[in-house]
Amino acid sequence: MTADIAITSRSVPAAAHLRLEGITKRFGSVVANEGVDLKVAAGTIHAVVGENGAGKTTLMRIVYGLERPDAGSVEVNGARVEMRSPQVAIAHGIGMVQQHVQLISGLTALENLVLGREPSRLGAFNAAAARRQAGELADRLHTRIDWYAPVERLSVGHRQRLEIMRLLYRDAGLLIFDEPTTVLTPGEVDDLFAVLRSLAADGRTILFISHKLREVLAIAERVTVMRRGRVVATVESRGTDAGQLARLMIGEAPEPVRATGEGATVARRPPRDEAALALEGCAVDGPGGRRLLDGIDLAVRAGEIVGVAGIEGNGQRELIDIVLGMRRPRPGRVTLGGRDVTHSGVRARRRLGISYIPEDRNVEGADLAGSISTTAICLRYDRPPLSRAGILSLGSVRAFTRGLIERFGIVAAGPDAPMRSLSGGNAQRLVVGREIDASSRCVLAAHPTRGVDVKGIAFIHEQLLRLRGEGTGILLISEELAELFRLADRIVVLYEGQIVGEFARDAVDIDHLSRLMTGVETGGAAA
Amino acid sequence: MEVLHNTLVATALVSTPLLLAAMGGLINRQGGIVNIGLEANMLAGALAAVLVTWQTGNPFLGVLAAALAGTVIALPFSLVITRLGANEIIAGLGLNVLVAGLIGYLLPVALGVYGTFRPAGLQRLPRIDIPFVHDIPWIGPILSGKDPVTYLAWLLVPLIAAFLYRTTPGLRLRAAGSDLEAARAAGISAHRWRDLSTVLAGALAGIGGAQLSIGIVGLFGVGMIAGRGFIALAAFYFGAARPWPTAAAALLFGFFDAAQVRLQGQGIPVQLVQLLPYLVVVVTLTVVAITRARREGGVAVA
Amino acid sequence: GQPAPSPAPTQAGGETPGATSAAALRVAMIIAQGGLGDQSYNDLANEGLTRAEQEFGIEAQRVESPDIVSQGEAVLRQAGTADFDVVIDLEWSTAEALTVIAPEFADTRWTFMNFPVNGDNVTSFVFAEHEGSYLAGALAALVTSDTAIPGINPEKVIGVIGGTKSTGIDKFLVGFIQGARDVDPDVEVLTSYTNDFGDAAKGQQAAEAMFEQGADIVFQVAGGAGLGVIQAAADAGVYAIGVDTDQSSIAPAAVLTSMIKRTDLAVYESVKRAIEGTLSGGETVNLDLAAGGVELGTIHPSVPQEYLDRVDELRQQIVSGQIKVWNVIEQGYPDFLSE
Amino acid sequence: MSVHASAERVARPRVVGGHLERTLWTLVPFGAALLAGALVLLLSGRDPLVTYALLVEQAFGGHIAIGNTLAQTTPVLFTGLATALAFRAGVFNVGVEGSLYLGAFAAAWVGFTFVGAPGPLLLLGAFGTAGLAGAAWSFLPGLLRARWRVDEVVTTLMLNFVAINLTSYLVNGPFLAVGTANSMSPLVDPAARLGSLIPPSQVSIGFVLALGMALGFGVVFGFTALGYELRVSGTSPRFAAASGISIFRVIVVAMLISGLIAGIAGAVQVLGVNGRFIDRFSPGYGFTGIAAALLGRNTALGCVLAALFFGALSNGSAMMQLFTDIPLDLVNVLSGTVMIFAVLDVARLRPRRLREAG
Numbered sequence A: 001m002t003a004d005i006a007i008t009s010r011s012v013p014a015a016a017h018l019r020l021e022g023i024t025k026r027f028g029s030v031v032a033n034e035g036v037d038l039k040v041a042a043g044t045i046h047a048v049v050g051e052n053g054a055g056k057t058t059l060m061r062i063v064y065g066l067e068r069p070d071a072g073s074v075e076v077n078g079a080r081v082e083m084r085s086p087q088v089a090i091a092h093g094i095g096m097v098q099q100h101v102q103l104i105s106g107l108t109a110l111e112n113l114v115l116g117r118e119p120s121r122l123g124a125f126n127a128a129a130a131r132r133q134a135g136e137l138a139d140r141l142h143t144r145i146d147w148y149a150p151v152e153r154l155s156v157g158h159r160q161r162l163e164i165m166r167l168l169y170r171d172a173g174l175l176i177f178d179e180p181t182t183v184l185t186p187g188e189v190d191d192l193f194a195v196l197r198s199l200a201a202d203g204r205t206i207l208f209i210s211h212k213l214r215e216v217l218a219i220a221e222r223v224t225v226m227r228r229g230r231v232v233a234t235v236e237s238r239g240t241d242a243g244q245l246a247r248l249m250i251g252e253a254p255e256p257v258r259a260t261g262e263g264a265t266v267a268r269r270p271p272r273d274e275a276a277l278a279l280e281g282c283a284v285d286g287p288g289g290r291r292l293l294d295g296i297d298l299a300v301r302a303g304e305i306v307g308v309a310g311i312e313g314n315g316q317r318e319l320i321d322i323v324l325g326m327r328r329p330r331p332g333r334v335t336l337g338g339r340d341v342t343h344s345g346v347r348a349r350r351r352l353g354i355s356y357i358p359e360d361r362n363v364e365g366a367d368l369a370g371s372i373s374t375t376a377i378c379l380r381y382d383r384p385p386l387s388r389a390g391i392l393s394l395g396s397v398r399a400f401t402r403g404l405i406e407r408f409g410i411v412a413a414g415p416d417a418p419m420r421s422l423s424g425g426n427a428q429r430l431v432v433g434r435e436i437d438a439s440s441r442c443v444l445a446a447h448p449t450r451g452v453d454v455k456g457i458a459f460i461h462e463q464l465l466r467l468r469g470e471g472t473g474i475l476l477i478s479e480e481l482a483e484l485f486r487l488a489d490r491i492v493v494l495y496e497g498q499i500v501g502e503f504a505r506d507a508v509d510i511d512h513l514s515r516l517m518t519g520v521e522t523g524g525a526a527a
Numbered sequence B: 001m002e003v004l005h006n007t008l009v010a011t012a013l014v015s016t017p018l019l020l021a022a023m024g025g026l027i028n029r030q031g032g033i034v035n036i037g038l039e040a041n042m043l044a045g046a047l048a049a050v051l052v053t054w055q056t057g058n059p060f061l062g063v064l065a066a067a068l069a070g071t072v073i074a075l076p077f078s079l080v081i082t083r084l085g086a087n088e089i090i091a092g093l094g095l096n097v098l099v100a101g102l103i104g105y106l107l108p109v110a111l112g113v114y115g116t117f118r119p120a121g122l123q124r125l126p127r128i129d130i131p132f133v134h135d136i137p138w139i140g141p142i143l144s145g146k147d148p149v150t151y152l153a154w155l156l157v158p159l160i161a162a163f164l165y166r167t168t169p170g171l172r173l174r175a176a177g178s179d180l181e182a183a184r185a186a187g188i189s190a191h192r193w194r195d196l197s198t199v200l201a202g203a204l205a206g207i208g209g210a211q212l213s214i215g216i217v218g219l220f221g222v223g224m225i226a227g228r229g230f231i232a233l234a235a236f237y238f239g240a241a242r243p244w245p246t247a248a249a250a251l252l253f254g255f256f257d258a259a260q261v262r263l264q265g266q267g268i269p270v271q272l273v274q275l276l277p278y279l280v281v282v283v284t285l286t287v288v289a290i291t292r293a294r295r296e297g298g299v300a301v302a
Numbered sequence C: 001g002q003p004a005p006s007p008a009p010t011q012a013g014g015e016t017p018g019a020t021s022a023a024a025l026r027v028a029m030i031i032a033q034g035g036l037g038d039q040s041y042n043d044l045a046n047e048g049l050t051r052a053e054q055e056f057g058i059e060a061q062r063v064e065s066p067d068i069v070s071q072g073e074a075v076l077r078q079a080g081t082a083d084f085d086v087v088i089d090l091e092w093s094t095a096e097a098l099t100v101i102a103p104e105f106a107d108t109r110w111t112f113m114n115f116p117v118n119g120d121n122v123t124s125f126v127f128a129e130h131e132g133s134y135l136a137g138a139l140a141a142l143v144t145s146d147t148a149i150p151g152i153n154p155e156k157v158i159g160v161i162g163g164t165k166s167t168g169i170d171k172f173l174v175g176f177i178q179g180a181r182d183v184d185p186d187v188e189v190l191t192s193y194t195n196d197f198g199d200a201a202k203g204q205q206a207a208e209a210m211f212e213q214g215a216d217i218v219f220q221v222a223g224g225a226g227l228g229v230i231q232a233a234a235d236a237g238v239y240a241i242g243v244d245t246d247q248s249s250i251a252p253a254a255v256l257t258s259m260i261k262r263t264d265l266a267v268y269e270s271v272k273r274a275i276e277g278t279l280s281g282g283e284t285v286n287l288d289l290a291a292g293g294v295e296l297g298t299i300h301p302s303v304p305q306e307y308l309d310r311v312d313e314l315r316q317q318i319v320s321g322q323i324k325v326w327n328v329i330e331q332g333y334p335d336f337l338s339e
Numbered sequence D: 001m002s003v004h005a006s007a008e009r010v011a012r013p014r015v016v017g018g019h020l021e022r023t024l025w026t027l028v029p030f031g032a033a034l035l036a037g038a039l040v041l042l043l044s045g046r047d048p049l050v051t052y053a054l055l056v057e058q059a060f061g062g063h064i065a066i067g068n069t070l071a072q073t074t075p076v077l078f079t080g081l082a083t084a085l086a087f088r089a090g091v092f093n094v095g096v097e098g099s100l101y102l103g104a105f106a107a108a109w110v111g112f113t114f115v116g117a118p119g120p121l122l123l124l125g126a127f128g129t130a131g132l133a134g135a136a137w138s139f140l141p142g143l144l145r146a147r148w149r150v151d152e153v154v155t156t157l158m159l160n161f162v163a164i165n166l167t168s169y170l171v172n173g174p175f176l177a178v179g180t181a182n183s184m185s186p187l188v189d190p191a192a193r194l195g196s197l198i199p200p201s202q203v204s205i206g207f208v209l210a211l212g213m214a215l216g217f218g219v220v221f222g223f224t225a226l227g228y229e230l231r232v233s234g235t236s237p238r239f240a241a242a243s244g245i246s247i248f249r250v251i252v253v254a255m256l257i258s259g260l261i262a263g264i265a266g267a268v269q270v271l272g273v274n275g276r277f278i279d280r281f282s283p284g285y286g287f288t289g290i291a292a293a294l295l296g297r298n299t300a301l302g303c304v305l306a307a308l309f310f311g312a313l314s315n316g317s318a319m320m321q322l323f324t325d326i327p328l329d330l331v332n333v334l335s336g337t338v339m340i341f342a343v344l345d346v347a348r349l350r351p352r353r354l355r356e357a358g
């Protein structure tokens, strides 16, 4: 690690807005942070990068008073602070946009904005005043929000902007962003960065967490690299490049860069002509008869990857539901390998060979309350060899799980270890492995690499391309344009429940695509 | 018509304990806790009201005492849930058993009576006529001539609605109830707001008990709450924890309670008359849910 | 669901053996479903036992359980095993069990209430609640149209409110109705049930509902809920008829009379006889009007003498057997009170 | 958070802390209860230790005492398992009491209607009908929850009152036995009675049935596909749905089985103990069952132990009144306290986290 130390010693900011010393945090047997030292200079944009589970979020939660360190100290503007709770952090001008959106459903956007520091006239909530300040903030971010709508109705982009406005509303001097870009379109990312720069220009300090090294280099002045809960280096972004950062993160030259670069490793055979999956005129109505999905005609041929581009909340969820069989399209028709499955449920479709890599593995992909086996066997528990006449054979259950663990290189204590104990990336590997193992005809992949680190991304991309090679049809839903370009043979754009455009793999016009995604093209305003 | 009128006249009065308890439960629910222990709060309130009224001769002090008693019981109950993560449902059931046990146990020790405490000449809450309203022919008796607590209860409905949706504490209380972690992250002492909601529930339920003991009958009996806490629970579930619908539900139950005694001896077997209100709850909930499902369209089939 | 309230604070005599004589008699009393504090049957029996405790310095234990229905048998046997001298069983549903258990414990004397149970060492006390209720009904029917009496309206409407719908309660109701009908066939008798022995507010509601329909006298057989009935009568300036004990003390102005059922006497008697050695067993003591097991309590002063005479006359006829009062428990339901 | 949420929270096994530590923490409620009880006892000048000793002696001293304790354990074990099964599947069924009443009446009806039929047939018929009745009673709320998301907490709670009044009507009207002082059905045919396990105590072979039920419960959740489906649907409904498990089917099935067990509980009470249906006979077995399920962490063994606790408390407290003037309410104080502290979050009890909370 001498190299690291050499690098670290290069960066010594003058006035430290935030200073962490010897922060250590354990969760049971897991060491999330170990002796972490960190200095963040006032008025700078400082990035923290690291693999899944490297300890970034935990560190930030400690700074914001959401977790309490087992050891170590936090200093704000040179004064040591006992971060007992977020109140304390807020009182010291610290604000945080967490990795998982922390808006409170059931409350309106406006209520969420002012919560904790409400303008009020003798106890009564002064909505007018709040609305006024909200308007001003929105203007500063060049955005428009329906302030009286319940937050759950806002698009992800808007929700995040709302979270940023919350920090500004509180006039935080130190703003923490934990992987803010994972759910944003390229356009939105640019907007966000513009905002961050202007904030820094105001003299605010920004802590920025991400997996995406290029982003980091683009926005941050200084980058701290974490690995396995420790800080391995802090470097000036001017003096480094993605390759070096990746090496610092992972410890060895990252194959992902290769695996995912253009001219991907797996040979591309042309797709066959039979349709693996076909949607015909599918529509889904939401509350109040609002059309969530409308007139969807979409076919995925065997051996083809069809990418669905679009900002979250434009019908992706409903698309997944009707493909998987959680909802019936009305009207509309769904066929799997030529078989009409419009009226068959999830199980029947699973049997016909459709796989599903969910966007949120913890909710739809795994049972966090159970063992690793519990999550592993969900597609096979009900037939031999795992069970006969409804009786599970624990032996074969373990054997099967071990099989997955070995085949997909999952780091786990064993089949009976709690699912919780799997790290994010490993959990994702398990889910992907299970689905790939089960299917043949068609894979429905929703944001399969969201929040997964380079290593994991490479793994998942390889698997998808391999399946494609073997003649599986893949419907890939993602807001990561890079990912779509890399994998998809065709890309369709989903906007407000409709397919508003289609591009062949080698005829994509990024600007055009983004305009379609954001609705600029069709004239309407972004959902 | 006559019977209907009489039923309506009685309704407002018998609804009051339900209404107060349900309103308390509603606040608690919005604060993130489903309170099954309302029964216990009501019982404690009923006793406190009788004791203090008996000692001071002033029923209004009795009502205050009832609110206090409800609070005293609610706070530790809430702390066990919010701070020690006890399960709210079973803790609520337990609270009912515990409080009933304690009172039953201590009544003889302290007062030398058991089951029922009925001090002679106990002051009850006065019945008050609302000027003008009282003189309206048919309507008058229905709205007027009730005890102050009943009027207070109805006054509370808009007040609670305003509190929850128009004030800062209300906002924070709802925030804490809707998402504890997010509320903490927003810098709110979420647990404290949850506790507050439980305490308010205790106080309101306590007053409800008081109306029963010194508003209606003028005595305390260990069995006098007779499941009203559970009806209140049904009421705010019924009203989806929203003030006006919940109040309506409480009124509906009160109406059925009043109607039930008047429907007897009309040829229908008693027990069948008596199971009617409960059946109505089930049916109404079902109808509501189905229409909602229809409105929201595409029902998930999985 | 309902908590069983605790028994009366027992006198020192009950606890410390020192207070009882050398030949201390050990008595166990099994409290019936509904438990102590029911302001009715159980409490009344308990009064009798408490009185016996005070007078004879016996050692008495009261056993109650929310699940006495299923535990009764076990408790009886345990009482036998712990060789109590006298075991008083108030729980109806244990009748069959007692016939089996009593013989097993020959030198324990068993007492059963309300229902004849055979056995050489079993003494049964049965009450003629229907006879007492008959007189109450008759009196009510006489009074209800006599507007000279304050609070009484000309309508011939009276009412009776039961705790739960059950034969044990309907035994009162039917007697009451029969009594009313016999003195005046066109008297209408309203009936309803609170479905709960503890819910005083319910009782009050039920009573008010009857007053609305023109009733001016309501007989309550509803324990704690019945207190609400008396309260309602007092509020409305009309009359209630008490039950079990003389309840006129609760609201002297509003209680027309009470149908007293001397369960306390039965309990006291069985203890007394046991001490005297005359609780021989194998007999059924019939506590009817003749035996003074049931009777009318204090009658409201404004009731004219002629009515009292008439009631007394009816009393004679029942005692002499001229009038047979319907007994629901033995005869099932008469057609004038459908199930 | 909804009651469902708490149902799930309840159904979810905790991963915090070691095994020993966890088992130790499960003792907390009992400690708290004994403490509360002791306080109350001292308050009225009684010696807690003597009282507790007597309680234990009356509950476990000798084979008859143990038999009667098991007799009181039996219904709670059944209702506890019925409740736990539903909770595991994420359905907060608080309607076990209702199913129990229906089952009890059904069993009694078969028992006193087909008098003279061969014993085994009679027993089979009685249990079968009871199970069906119980299942049928819980089917409706199950269906409503599964199809239209009608909150089952309210519906099942309400249907309890309906069931109690309905059976009360049946036994006061059409099926009243003349010659009894409070309303009950005629006695069932002796051939339909369950024999005593430890004569002369009251425990019937119904207890063995309950134990078998507990065993079955463990087997189902540990070793069967059905158990897997119920478990997963309870803890992660969306994961289950995405895997092709029909939540609709799971909810309905869980409610049916839950009701079936409750119905059988009623049958055992009638055929094993009371010999007839008695109006309002249950002191709230269904609700004690909820406590037992949660106290037992919704596991088979847990339910057995919790039921044993409540059974011992019920029997011991009843019997001890023969020897001391302890009022019954003490029992309420004890079991009430146990319930309140029943499900503590182990992690939260660590002092540091305590300060952190709020």
Ligand SMILES: Nc1ncnc2c1ncn2[C@@H]1O[C@H](COP(=O)(O)OP(=O)(O)OP(=O)(O)O)[C@@H](O)[C@H]1O
Residues within 6 Å of the ligand: A027, A028, A030, A031, A032, A050, A051, A052, A053, A054, A055, A056, A057, A058, A059, A099, A422, A423, A424, A451
């Ligand atoms: N509440 C918790 N309980 C137990 N372990 C935890 C908890 N939170 C985090 N961990 C573990 O601590 C380690 C660091 O987690 P953390 O979320 O800080 O990583 P990260 O760098 O944010 O990863 P990612 O890039 O996936 O967000 C991981 O092993 C994680 O599984």
Ligand SMILES: Nc1ncnc2c1ncn2[C@@H]1O[C@H](COP(=O)(O)OP(=O)(O)OP(=O)(O)O)[C@@H](O)[C@H]1O
Residues within 6 Å of the ligand: A027, A028, A029, A030, A051, A052, A053, A054, A228, A411, A420, A421, A422, A423, A424, A425, A426, A427, A453, A456
């Ligand atoms: N919530 C948790 N509870 C208990 N142990 C955990 C938890 N989260 C993580 N761990 C343990 O910490 C180990 C490291 O987790 P971490 O997320 O750092 O893995 P990782 O090496 O970063 O994997 P990946 O990069 O694929 O996410 C996990 O393998 C697991 O054993």
Ligand SMILES: [Mg+2]
Residues within 6 Å of the ligand: A052, A053, A054, A423, A424, A425
């Ligand atoms: Mg991780």
Ligand SMILES: [Mg+2]
Residues within 6 Å of the ligand: A056, A057, A058, A099, A178
């Ligand atoms: Mg993170």
